[in-house]
Amino acid sequence: MGISIWQLLILLVIIVLLFGTKRLRSLGGDLGSAIKGFKKSVSDDEPHSTDEPKKVDRTSEKDKDA
Structure with missing residues (x-):
């Protein structure tokens, strides 16, 4: 009982008549x-994994012991 191909085609024709091809094309581009x-x-926010392990700064720990 899904949507048939004929129903999708009728819906597409109605949408094209309402909005026009030029407006739909600009909408698709946007x-x-x-x-x-x-x-x-999203890809900029994720940290990029590398094969090198992160270097740990141990100088602050040495200063605390001294």
Whole structure:
């Protein structure tokens, strides 16, 4: 009892008639650039893993012992 291909085509025709192809094209472009920006910001926030272990600064511990 899902949506048939004919129902999807009728819905697509109604949407094109309401908004027009030019407006839908610009909307699709805006949506694509928003998704790109979101993916870029998410990948920038995640720390990049490297094969080298992090170096620990031990100078402050030596100063405490002295």
